Amino acid sequence: MxxxxxxxxxxxxxxxxxxxxxxxxxxxxxxxxxxxxxxxxxxxxxxxxxxxxxxxxxxxxxxxxxxxxxxxxxxxxxxxxxxxxxxxxxxxxxxxxxxxxxxxxxxxxxxxxxxxxxxxxxxxxxxxxxxxxxxxxxxxxxxxxxxxxxxxxxxxxxxxxxxxxxxxxxxxxxxxxxxxxAGGVDVTATRSYSEEETPENTTAFKISVTGLNGGHSGMDIIKGLGNANKIMNRILFDGFANFGLRVSEINGGSLRNAIPRESFSIVSVDTISKDAFLFETNLLINNIKQEFSTLEKNLTVEITEIASPKSVMNLGVQEGLTKSIYTALNGVYRMSPDVDGLVETSNNIARVIVKEGEIKIGCLTRSSSETNKSDLANSIRSAFELSGFDVDFSGEYPxxxxxxxxxxxxxxxxxxxxxxxxxxxxxxxxxxxxxxxxxxxxxxxxxxxxxxxxxxxxxxxxxxxxxxxxxxxxxxxxxxxxxxxx
CATH class of the missing domain: 3.40.630.10 (Zn peptidases)
Known part of the structure; x- marks a missing residue:
């Protein structure tokens, strides 16, 4: 040792x-x-x-x-x-x-x-x-x-x-x-939401996205690796659009400078739609795995039936959350026009927390261009502010x-x-x-x-x-x- x-x-x-x-x-x-x-x-x-x-x-x-x-x-x-x-x-x-x-x-x-x-x-x-x-x-x-x-x-x-x-x-x-x-700036989106009692006649699931490579959110961002928060959001968005999926909790990623490797959520769907939801979601999961088959050979997505949670998110806020994460760029925004093969500007959607009436989303925007760093940060800000989030910039460095x-x-x-x-x-x-x-x-x-x-x-x-x-x-x-x- x-x-x-x-x-x-x-x-x-x-x-x-x-x-x-x-x-x-x-x-x-x-x-x-x-x-x-x-x-x-x-x-x-x-x-x-x-x-x-x-x-x-x-x-x-x-x-x-x-x-x-x-x-x-x-x-x-x-x-x-x-x-x-x-x-x-x-x-x-x-x-x-x-x-x-x-x-x-x-x-x-x-x-x-x-x-x-x-x-x-x-x-x-x-x-x-x-x-x-x-x-x-x-x-x-x-x-x-x-x-x-x-x-x-x-x-x-x-x-x-x-x-x-x-x-x-x-x-x-x-x-x-x-x-x-590159320089960087932390972009943090927050908002509160009202919790509603979990509807009757629903079945609850824990969804787990694990096994991703993760890595440095600057040096590895060019590799196109899987981001657990974006993959989870894709599953939740599809479940909501097709089966009225309701979100109770999300816990994805960890540090801003690490590409998120894992994400976990607790959700509910109408029991009558349970089998169709599982069938459709497993098709989507297989598609995602196929898309990442070269880069993320250990990607695992599991759906486990669990006891029903006491509450779920307000529907309007949930819709805004999933659409905002879908809209917010993750990955390379611009390659350097002056240095061959160098990423100039990027963003990492690093952390997503939804629990007990509070949402917090943490991103790290990087760029060797101060103007493009500001441009991308404002793009991320806009994606979340349009859904009622408060967005703060902090920890900026040149x-x-x-x-x-x-x-x-x-x-x-x-x-x-x-x-x-x-x-x-x-x-x-x-x-x-x-x-x-x-x-x-x-x-x-x-x-x-x-x-x-x-x-x-x-x-x-x-x-x-x-x-x-x-x-x-x-x-x-x-x-x-x-x-x-x-």
Whole structure:
């Protein structure tokens, strides 16, 4: 188990990762991991501080002969996405991640692994703890709450950092060097509804949509994966249109930055229509499975008869809800006209909750274009406001504009080519990195992003490549040796 992880090369990195993964660190509940990092810095007798919002900064002087090099900021985020399979018993607030090795991959048992961004954090810790690695003066910046709002990066004040170059270690393809990223905004639609007593002579069912891949709502949105909330809504819409289906509860998805893997609902139909409803709905389910047969081989939709619920939604609100979710875009809105293959703008309908007279729908809209981000967010707003929802925008953060003249970008690109005898992919990504936010208060800081290969981030299928981590570590050490002079 976790002890096996500690024997993987480079041992220094994997041991730091194992130590980090023993600490519960959900977004917005980072108190324990903040203290863990403070204790780590102080144990090394390095200058360690916590800023006003909870970011941890650890400073380490240059090694001998490197004093004339530019100071660098090595940056990663402390929090991790907490996702687990529905049949996995695990308490993220109390337990450390249970890891195991599967061939070239490190995985977790039924939960997210935390390699996003735990491996980047572990690499920084490894550099800080080593007395043998050559490096310039370092400011290690460990931010909080990257996954659910980037409030750590937003709260970092100007003047705190002195470094001229920022190495963000939060990219998930080892042959990719990041030079830009998308911004985002949370779109939340809410409204209340009156509950009605469940009509007599009805039969109740629990509908379960499970087995989807899920994944990162930015990096994986281009894949066209199934969204459990959209699939569930399609079933409910059809049942309402053809059989007068009534909704009692819906609980779909989880975090905004995760493509929803599961959705559950409690519904009722007239008993006289029971058999026709089941027949028609199973035909629809088979069609949906066929549509996703290539991408979602484990998609499962089950309809189970249950005891009748006490109440159902008001019909008018139910109709507006299902039509709004049908109307609201989910997936890619626009591809970049400037960067081949890059998603410019997208939306993820991440969370749908209907219960006890209250509806809450959470989306995450992303774009590398501020104007198109606003355009799509307003489109989503309109879809829900037309059905009487109140819609709020929150947690907005900017993208990171590419700098093709970046000195550090040229250096790391050349280092990659020299070491690995091939050219890296130099690109912007459709994900939220903290570089854009940090650049607001540090506009002159030269930035680049890279990291080891991680698959399935933000889902229980998350896994980190062992050989890729070795490659990433070799690359990082070479970069530290070749930082430009002041």
């Amino acid at each position: 976790n002890s096996d992880i500690r024997n993987i090369e480079p041992k220094l990195v994997w041991n730091m990762f194992a130590d980090l993964n023993a600490v519960p660190r959900p977004s917005k509940k980072e108190e324990r991991v903040i203290q863990f990092m403070v204790d780590f810095g102080k144990k090394l007798n390095l200058k360690t501080e916590i800023d006003k919002v909870g970011n941890v900064i650890i400073r380490k002087p240059a090694t001998s002969g490197m004093e004339n090099k530019k100071m660098i900021v090595m940056q990663g985020h402390l929090d991790m996405v907490h996702q687990k399979n529905s049949d996995t018993i695990f308490d993220f607030d109390k337990e450390g991640i249970k890891m195991f090795i599967d061939g070239d991959w490190v995985k977790a048992k039924g939960t997210t692994l935390g390699a996003d961004n735990g491996l980047g954090v572990a690499a920084i810790m490894a550099v800080l703890s080593s007395s043998e690695i050559a490096h310039p003066a370092i400011e290690a910046l460990f931010t909080i709450d990257e996954e659910t709002g980037m409030t750590g990066a937003m709260g970092l004040e100007g003047g705190v950092l002195e470094g001229e170059i920022l190495l963000n270690l939060d990219t998930e393809e080892d042959d990719e060097i990041g030079m830009g990223c 993208g990171w504009l590419p700098n093709v003249n970046s000195e550090i970008l040229k250096i790391v690109t050349n280092i990659y080519t020299d070491i690995f005898k091939e050219n890296p992919e130099v690109a912007a990504c459709h994900a939220g990195l903290e570089c854009g936010i940090l650049g607001q208060n540090y506009p002159d800081m030269d930035m680049v992003s890279f990291g080891p290969t991680i698959r399935g981030a933000h889902s229980p299928d998350e896994r980190a490549s062992i050989t890729s981590t070795q490659k990433f570590w070799k690359f990082l050490l070479a970069i530290l040796k070749n930082v430009p002079k002041k």
